[in-house]
Amino acid sequence: MKEDEQKAGPEALSPAWLRAAADFWGIMAKMAQGEAPPGKASSSQEDARPPTPEWGQSALEKWPFLSFLMQTAPVSPDSFLQGMETLPEVFLKMARLGWEGYFRLQQQWLEQIDKVGQGAEAAKSDIFGRDTLKAWTEIYGQNFRQVLSLPQLGLARVYQEKLAQATGAFSLFQEAMAEFMQVLYLPVETSLEVMKARLEELGREGNLSDDFKDYYDMWIKILEGHYMTLLKAPGYLDSLGNILIASGNFKVARQELLDDILKTLQIPTYKDLDELGKEIYRLKKKVFAKSGKKVEKPND
């Protein structure tokens, strides 16, 4: 069964899906050119007329403007349609990367499921998807980050670059967050194991309590102890540092993106306000220093 699943992995499945997707886009492009989709040959005079729909016509009319923006595309409708035919390839490439990532993740999950029942040790290493996280980090680093760091071209280059940067920073923040949460979950895991051992010990001694609250109190004390150890550990401190930096980077990238939108709408950006704030701050200091007086509003 496992072999079958592996056969049905990215190598086997993705080409089929990709072919289907490519056919769809091909058909769409041909429909726009006035050709009938395969299997639906035109029979009548009416059918033979170019059936370019309204949306297609409108898109064709707007194409010169779009091509001007992109500065690379040709102006003629034929070339536009050729461009449309190449667009799917870009989507398909991205989709393929996604599929590959998905299958790798799926493989990790399947391996984890296999481990269930192989004892506490195996489960301990995977119960919260530590390997899954590692796999995702790998996939992201190997594939998506590369796509996002592709050099951008044309008039909209700067904006695209900022978008890619914000997307990348967001992914890194998510990654740091997932890692941090995983580290934070460790004491829960360990405390449950200690609790289990403690219960076994109490059971052997015949000292088991019949009050559930006693077990809760015991667990919360153990958990607190484990947290106190973890919160000083170098691994935790690294993770904490990472998440602070990653969230800061994401905030900066997001803000830059937002600033561009605000600029377009002619609304002052945070950067503008900060500069103004700094200017007022300096002026205030100068005024205080020169006048020797304080701006105050005594009510008495």
Place this chain on the structure above:
Amino acid sequence: MEFVKIPLDRILQKMADHAEKMQDRLQKAKDVLLGSLDTEIATTPCEILYEEDRVRLKHYKPLSSTGPTLKTPLLVVYALVNRETLLDLQPGRSAVQNLVKEGLDVYMIDWGYATRKDRYLTIDDHVSGFMNNIVDFIRRRHRLPGINLMGVCMGGTFSIMYAALYPQKIKNLITTVTPSNFDTDKGLLHIWAKGIDADRITEAYGNIPGDMLNIAFLLLNPARLMIDKYVGFMENVDNKTFVENFVRMERWIFDSPDIPGETFRQFIKDCYQRNLLIQGKLKLGGRRVDLQKITMPLLNIYGRYDHLVPPEACELLTQRVGSKDVEDVRLDTGHIGIYVSSKSQKELVPKIGRWLRERDKVAREGRKKKDSAAPGTARKVTRQTKPPSARGQKGTAEGKENTRAGE
């Protein structure tokens, strides 16, 4: 594998009993939660006498019924983290109310909520700016050369800086749970702050968001503050007084103004990472903060179980200042409990009242006899001797103090 024999029948019986009680409790809880709850905080009457940007000065008049008032007013400086309402959390357990009852003329700084424009404000702007303006205002109002200053936590650190820079304006200095020696690994904040890239965070955020600080404080003890605290709440959800106190504490805990970016950057780098203050190397506005200039009487109060500002971060101060009249008081409590626990209410404020009254008396007598010696000539350390076991494990005591209102 060895199987443990758990008395399942008895546990189930207990659970059944518990379910019945729970049903009853939930019925009562419904009445409590849907009824009128008094969860207001900071209810002691006060007037706003001074405003500057976001900062306000609150004035609490002394109660005339409680006997003679001290001539010298007391200015309380709270931290920039959270709000000064902690000192006036609920009637009957309000440090401010008790100070007023002690016959003190109390002023308290409300730092307000920092906005984006405040991101460039430095520690110096707070100390030599806002604080100095307020001290001058009170001095003018009372026609006095100096006033009494009491700092709380980070506000205490600011007060130390202020007293070192403007010693002539401060008659007596009181620091409560105030970090002055940052080179310790006893408190988690000290450990975490050492590894923080303060520059990067400040550049990214401008002001440090209050919610970021809230999360950091929750992470100091996740088991107690995120789980046990709310389990405790559910266990007492039918107790109106408990619910009211709990909600008051929740209102205070999560009322966290943002911290001005530059102040945060400087506090982390110069204090937590370089520990410049206690070494007398800290500079504010180009001036060195020399602790030897603190020659006025100093009362330094801290909590034995304080997990935010551990005793190690507090107790060096009295050895480094220039004053000969110093006293350390270590109370068996934590960072928050020192102001809100019923036990501390009976210890902290009366101690401050006594200490100030003694110095007020000494100062008056000193004026009569010009040749009198300076008040107090020896260092005094008062420490409670109750063994820690009396309060349970250290971790437990620390954790609970933040979790259950009124504990």
